Amino acid sequence: MPSILFERHKQVAIISLNRPEKRNALSREMIAELADIFTSIKQQSDLRAIILTGAGDAFCAGTDISELTVLDNERAREVSERGQSLCHQIETCGVPVIAAVNGIAAGGGCELALACHLRIGAADAQFSLPETKLGIIPAYGGTQRLPREIGEGRALELMLTGRTMQADEALQVGLVSSVVPLAELSIAAHALACEIALLAPLAIRACLEAVIRGSLLPLDQGLALEAKLFAGLFATEDVREGTTAFLEKRSPVFKGK
Numbered sequence: 360m361p362s363i364l365f366e367r368h369k370q371v372a373i374i375s376l377n378r379p380e381k382r383n384a385l386s387r388e389m390i391a392e393l394a395d396i397f398t399s400i401k402q403q404s405d406l407r408a409i410i411l412t413g414a415g416d417a418f419c420a421g422t423d424i425s426e427l428t429v430l431d432n433e434r435a436r437e438v439s440e441r442g443q444s445l446c447h448q449i450e451t452c453g454v455p456v457i458a459a460v461n462g463i464a465a466g467g468g469c470e471l472a473l474a475c476h477l478r479i480g481a482a483d484a485q486f487s488l489p490e491t492k493l494g495i496i497p498a499y500g501g502t503q504r505l506p507r508e509i510g511e512g513r514a515l516e517l518m519l520t521g522r523t524m525q526a527d528e529a530l531q532v533g534l535v536s537s538v539v540p541l542a543e544l545s546i547a548a549h550a551l552a553c554e555i556a557l558l559a560p561l562a563i564r565a566c567l568e569a570v571i572r573g574s575l576l577p578l579d580q581g582l583a584l585e586a587k588l589f590a591g592l593f594a595t596e597d598v599r600e601g602t603t604a605f606l607e608k609r610s611p612v613f614k615g616k
Contacts, residue, residue, distance in 0.1 A: 360377065361377060362376070362377050362378050362386065362388065362389045362392065363375070363376065363377060363389060363392040363393060363396065364377045364414070365396055367406075368549075369556075370405060370406060370407040370408070370556045371406075371407065371408050371409070371410065371549065371552040371553060371556060372400070372403075372406055372408075372409045372410070373409075373410045373412070373549075374393070374396060374409060374410070374411045374412070375412055375413065375414050376389065376411075376412070376413045376414060376418070376419050377414045378414075379413075379414045379415025379416070379417070380415075381420070381423065382413075382415070382416070382417035382419070382420035382462075382463060383413040383414065383415070383417050383418065383419040383420060383468070384419065384420045384421060384422065384423040384424075384468075385419060385421065385422050385423060385442075385467050385468070385471075386423045386426065387426060387438075387441075390441055390442060390445050393445055394444065394445050394448060397445070397448040397449055397452050398448070400452050400454060401452065401453070404615065405615075406454055407454065407455075407552075407555060407556035407560055407563075408454060408455050408456075408457065408551075408552035408553075408555045408556050409452075409454055409455070409456045409457065409552075410456075410457050410459055410545075410548045410549065410552055411449075411456055411457070411458050411459070411471065411472075411475055412458070412459040412460075412461060412544075412545070412548070413460075413461055413462070413468075415462075416461070416462045417461065417462040417463045417464075417468075418458070418459075418460045418461050418462055418463060418464040418468055418472065418484070419463075419464055419465070419467065419468025419469075419471055419472075420463055420465050420466070420468055421465045421466025421467040421468050421469070422438075422442070422466055422467040424493070426438075427493075427495075435498075438498070439498035439499070442467060442470065442498060442499030442500070443498070443499055443500050445471075445474075445499070446470060446471065446473070446474035446499050446500045446504075447474075447500070449471070449474040449475060450474045450475075450476070450571060451571065453564045453567065453568075454563075454564075455476045455477060455552075455555050455563060455567065456474075456475040456476050456477070457475060457476070457477045457478070457479060457548050457551055457552055458471070458472040458475035458477070458478040458479070459479050459481075459544050459545060459547075459548035460472055460478060460479065460480045460481065460484040460486075460535065461481045461483065461484065461541060461544055462481070462483055462484065462485065463484075463485045463487075464484065464485065464486050464487075465485070465486075465487045465488075465489060465523075466487070466488060466489060466490055466497065466501075467497075467499050469486050469487060469488055469497075469501060469505075470488075470497060470499035470500055470501040470504070471499070472486070473500065473501060473504040473505060473508065474499075474500065474504065476567060477536055477551065478534065478535040478536060479535060479536060479537050479538075479539065479544065479547055479548050479551065480526040480529055480530065480534075480535040480537070480538045480539075481526065481538070481539065481540070481541040481544040482526055482538055482539070482540050482541055483526065483541055484525075484526040484529065484535070484538070485523045485524070485525060485526070486517075486523070486524045486529050486534060487517065487521065487522065487523040487524065488501050488505065488517055488518050488521070489521035489522075489523075490518070490521070491518060491519065491520075491521050492521045496518070497518065501518075502514075502518070505517070505518070507574065508533065508534055509532045509533060509534055510532075513532055526538045557613075558613065559597040559598075559600075559601055559611070559613040559615075560597075560613060560615040561592060561595050561597050561615055561616075562592060562597065562601075565588040565589075565591070565592060568584075568588060569581075569584060569585050569588050572584060573585065595616060596614060596616045597611075597613045597614065597615065597616065600612065600613060600614070601613070
């Protein structure tokens with residue numbers, strides 16, 4: 360049975376972690392498979408949105424602990440860099456990635472969700488970075504992305520105590536944009552993906568770049584990046600289609616050109 364499932368529904372892709380007997384704990388092979396998938400996504404120009412979720416009753420329980428017990432210093436650095444590279448691929452793939460979080464998202468699983476652009480939680484979703492309970496720290500980007508999402512104090516409190524954040528608290532602090540009943544999670548994620556898919560893909564890509572790159576820049580440089588991306592879109596057919604359709608009071612048909 361494949362440990363990663365990939366489906367296409369027209370312009371929306373669904374990627375499912377498929378190791379339910381291990382609560383979708385990430386093995387080295389799964390990380391490599393996910394990296395290959397996100398590499399191939401750059402060649403799928405008609406893809407408009409991606410949903411990342413987990414099979415069974417968990418999103419992802421983190422890194423497979425059995426693989427950590429044999430690491431030395433050098434191999435541990437390789438594991439961290441491999442996980443960081445995957446999360447960077449997700450974040451910079453140019454297509455909105457929606458994490459549909461069912462059940463536990465712990466450790467590396469929480470870091471996968473953090474790398475996604477949008478997160479929807481089921482009512483049973485649980486988020487944690489409990490690595491300090493194992494004598495280690497989050498190493499797939501969690502120490503950097505979580506403070507940017509919910510603030511340094513809240514992020515440190517989660518990491519230093521290793522406690523679990525329930526779905527309602529995750530919604531309150533902005534870690535997820537919405538919480539829905541578990542039975543409605545896939546429907547809600549697909550509806551959001553389809554809503555995004557109707558809009559101008561080049562503008563969507565530019566929004567992602569402006570926010571992701573801009574968050575690492577001083578304000579004046581971020582504003583310069585925004586202006587550059589805004590201006591560049593006026594060389595595209597999509598801008599002409601969008602503005603013309605608005606004036607003609609019809610729905611635009613964007614082609615990503």
